[in-house]
Amino acid sequence: MTGRKDADRRGDSGRKRKSAPLSSEAIVAAAIDLLDREGLDNFSIRNIAKALGVYPTALYWHVPSRHLLIARVIAALFADVLPEENADWRLWLKDLFRRYRDIVRAHPNVAPLVGGHLVSSASVDLNLVEAILSTLTRAGFEDEDLVAAYNSVVVGMCGYATQEFAHVFPDPERELETSLAASVEAADPARYPVLAAQRHRLLNRALVLRWKNGNQAPLESGFEMFTNSLIAGLAQELERARNRA
Amino acid sequence: MTGRKDADRRGDSGRKRKSAPLSSEAIVAAAIDLLDREGLDNFSIRNIAKALGVYPTALYWHVPSRHLLIARVIAALFADVLPEENADWRLWLKDLFRRYRDIVRAHPNVAPLVGGHLVSSASVDLNLVEAILSTLTRAGFEDEDLVAAYNSVVVGMCGYATQEFAHVFPDPERELETSLAASVEAADPARYPVLAAQRHRLLNRALVLRWKNGNQAPLESGFEMFTNSLIAGLAQELERARNRA
DNA sequence: ACCTGAACACCGTTCAAGT
DNA sequence: ACCTGAACACCGTTCAAGT
Numbered sequence: 055m056t057g058r059k060d061a062d063r064r065g066d067s068g069r070k071r072k073s074a075p076l077s078s079e080a081i082v083a084a085a086i087d088l089l090d091r092e093g094l095d096n097f098s099i100r101n102i103a104k105a106l107g108v109y110p111t112a113l114y115w116h117v118p119s120r121h122l123l124i125a126r127v128i129a130a131l132f133a134d135v136l137p138e139e140n141a142d143w144r145l146w147l148k149d150l151f152r153r154y155r156d157i158v159r160a161h162p163n164v165a166p167l168v169g170g171h172l173v174s175s176a177s178v179d180l181n182l183v184e185a186i187l188s189t190l191t192r193a194g195f196e197d198e199d200l201v202a203a204y205n206s207v208v209v210g211m212c213g214y215a216t217q218e219f220a221h222v223f224p225d226p227e228r229e230l231e232t233s234l235a236a237s238v239e240a241a242d243p244a245r246y247p248v249l250a251a252q253r254h255r256l257l258n259r260a261l262v263l264r265w266k267n268g269n270q271a272p273l274e275s276g277f278e279m280f281t282n283s284l285i286a287g288l289a290q291e292l293e294r295a296r297n298r299a
Numbered sequence: 300m301t302g303r304k305d306a307d308r309r310g311d312s313g314r315k316r317k318s319a320p321l322s323s324e325a326i327v328a329a330a331i332d333l334l335d336r337e338g339l340d341n342f343s344i345r346n347i348a349k350a351l352g353v354y355p356t357a358l359y360w361h362v363p364s365r366h367l368l369i370a371r372v373i374a375a376l377f378a379d380v381l382p383e384e385n386a387d388w389r390l391w392l393k394d395l396f397r398r399y400r401d402i403v404r405a406h407p408n409v410a411p412l413v414g415g416h417l418v419s420s421a422s423v424d425l426n427l428v429e430a431i432l433s434t435l436t437r438a439g440f441e442d443e444d445l446v447a448a449y450n451s452v453v454v455g456m457c458g459y460a461t462q463e464f465a466h467v468f469p470d471p472e473r474e475l476e477t478s479l480a481a482s483v484e485a486a487d488p489a490r491y492p493v494l495a496a497q498r499h500r501l502l503n504r505a506l507v508l509r510w511k512n513g514n515q516a517p518l519e520s521g522f523e524m525f526t527n528s529l530i531a532g533l534a535q536e537l538e539r540a541r542n543r544a
Numbered sequence: 545a546c547c548t549g550a551a552c553a554c555c556g557t558t559c560a561a562g563t
Numbered sequence: 564a565c566c567t568g569a570a571c572a573c574c575g576t577t578c579a580a581g582t
Contacts, residue, residue: 076546099575111576112547120575121468170411172465175507176475180482180491183507187493198520200497201505205459205521206528208506213458214450220417223366230421237425246425248432252445260446261453262420262428275443276450283451283532290531291524321565344556356557357566365556 076108078116082126086161089127094163094221099123121173128168129177131161136185143193144285150186151211151281158215162269169216194292203288210284214277217261218268231265238263321353323361327371331406334372339408339466344368369412370421376406381430388438389530395431396456396526403460407514414461439537448533455529459522462506463513476510483508 074080084105089097099120103110117123135157137149158165168174186207187200195203225231238257243250258264258271319325329350334342344365348355362368380402382394403410413419431452432445440448470476483502488495503509503516 098573100573109548110574111549111578114576115546166411166415169415170413170461170465172467172509172512175479175509178479178482178507180486180494183505184491184494187497191493197497197500199524200493201500202520202524204501205506205518206525209458209462209521209525212462213454216415216461217454217457220415222417234420234423237423241425246429248436248445249425249429252432252442255442255446256449260428261450262423264417264420267417273450275447276454279444279447279533279536280451280454280529283536284525284529285532286535287528287530287532288524290535291528343554345554354567355555356559356568359557360565 076106076112076116078126080106081113081116081123082130085123085127086131089163090161094166095224097163122176124167124171125173125176128164128174129179131157131164132179132182136179136182143189144289146189147207147210147285147288148281150207151214151277154211155215155218155277158219159268159272162219162267163221165216165219166221169212193289194296199291199295203291206284206288210281214273214280215268218273218277220267222265222267225265228265234263234265321351321357321361323371325351326358326361326368327375330368330372331375334408335406339411340469342408366418367421369416370418373409373413373419374422374424376402376409377424377427381424381427388434389534391434392452392455392530392533393526395452396459396522399456400460400463400522403464404513404517407464407512408466410461410464411466414457438534439541444536444540448536451529451533455526459518459525460513463518463522465512467510467512470510473510479508479510 081102085097085102088102088105092101099113100110103113106113113123117126132154135150135153137146137153140146140149158168186204190200190203190207193203223230235257238249238253241250241253249256256263258266259273261273261276264271326347330342330347333347333350337346344358345355348358351357358368362371377399380395380398382391382398385391385394403413431449435445435448435452438448468475480502483494483498486495486498494501501508503511504518506518506521509516
């Protein structure tokens with residue numbers, strides 16, 4: 055009898071039913087797993103439930119809504135973005151940008167969920183916010199400039215990876231691929247001289263001119279230039295602010 | 300008889316039925332209108348069809364899919380981003396960034412659709428691509444550096460506005476607002492000294508620490524610093540590359 | 545307390561049928 | 564050629580019912 059019950063609990067009927075009870079942590083873990091394996095297009099409450107061997111509505115006991123589940127997923131994934139302390143604020147920022155991008159590289163399908171949505175605010179990591187603020191304060195930014203620099207840093211952190219790992223929509227007939235490749239290949243050198251001359255360097259390596267995202271074709275050199283430029287530029291803005299004062 | 304037919308065509312049965320026949324342009328226009336009026340959460344093929352007084356499936360004669368409709372919407376909205384020519388490449392870039400952000404300000408709900416999705420590639424404006432490439436070439440970027448600089452510029456163009464006008468998810472109970480405000484208000488000055496000291500300057504004015512987006516609370520000063528920094532930094536990278544050669 | 549199960553109000557898209 | 568209308572395979576979420 056007891057053996058039978060245990061067998062039932064392990065669930066030979068519901069195929070993937072886990073022995074462990076449901077919890078917010080288990081749901082978030084299953085959500086991340088699903089996102090990594092099946093992509094954004096199959097990322098749904100119902101599929102997470104299926105992976106857990108449970109009814110979709112069961113999740114609502116542990117998680118208030120899809121939006122807030124996504125917020126928890128983001129919080130879990132970026133729990134360790136924060137770099138070691140560094141006396142040089144510019145190196146610290148560079149480190150932060152790198153670490154952020156590395157996480158997105160490891161879970162590329164989350165990119166569209168972080169960039170353009172304010173959900174992230176639902177699970178703010180105050181440690182991250184304070185770390186950026188205190189680093190910029192040590193660098194010399196004050197008051198209004200501090201806020202502006204902080205916003206610049208957050209965009210610098212998320213902006214590149216968001217675009218590098220942008221969502222590629224399902225294209226089974228490869229229509230996007232063929233039409234894009236064709237129009238670039240056929241670009242009139244008279245009208246588009248630089249594009250025509252550099253086309254082989256650009257296809258799938260330049261934003262907007264690609265059908266693969268950073269997953270299959272990373273945009274490494276641009277990341278370096280973008281982050282280096284932004285940081286160097288912030289340092290320069292700081293100088294200017296000092297000279298004003 | 301003819302009068303009756305005209306009345307039928309104007310459509311007293313289907314309420315909003317337009318007299319004009321359906322077309323790709325009309326659909327895109329209705330889509331933009333719906334996006335502006337009703338927001339991203341109500342932006343669907345079915346609602347666009349309803350606004351046009353037509354069956355949802357009628358759209359598929361003129362538009363291949365939702366993804367590609369979005370691509371056309373984006374193409375239509377950003378048809379005029381391209382700034383006037385400018386001898387100073389840095390001013391030209393600044394102008395480009397401003398114009399891009401102005402368009403997003405005018406149609407803020409499109410922001411999440413542009414930033415994190417590769418759909419935009421389905422409707423590439425080669426003129427824009429060439430303009431950026433030729434400007435950077437005139438500035439002095441070559442070969443691999445040109446690609447890296449181009450990618451930096453595209454991220455610079457889209458990155459800030461994407462986050463400034465990020466999607467705010469429906470929150471009728473104002474849970475996000477209250478919890479975020481509370482946690483920032485209650486931030487321990489010992490653990491979060493800068494955050495605690497600057498909290499009134501930060502709430503709804505610093506990314507991640509807000510429940511409103513740029514629509515209700517623009518992040519103007521950060522935009523200035525971000526774009527100025529990026530451009531100044533690119534100029535500096537250019538100097539470095541020249542010194543290497 | 546935690547999960548089932550039915551139900552509601554939505555989606556995008558396919559395809560046969562009408563005109 | 565262009566639109567209707569039914570149908571399919573999905574969604575997120577609410578809520579009563581079970582245990």
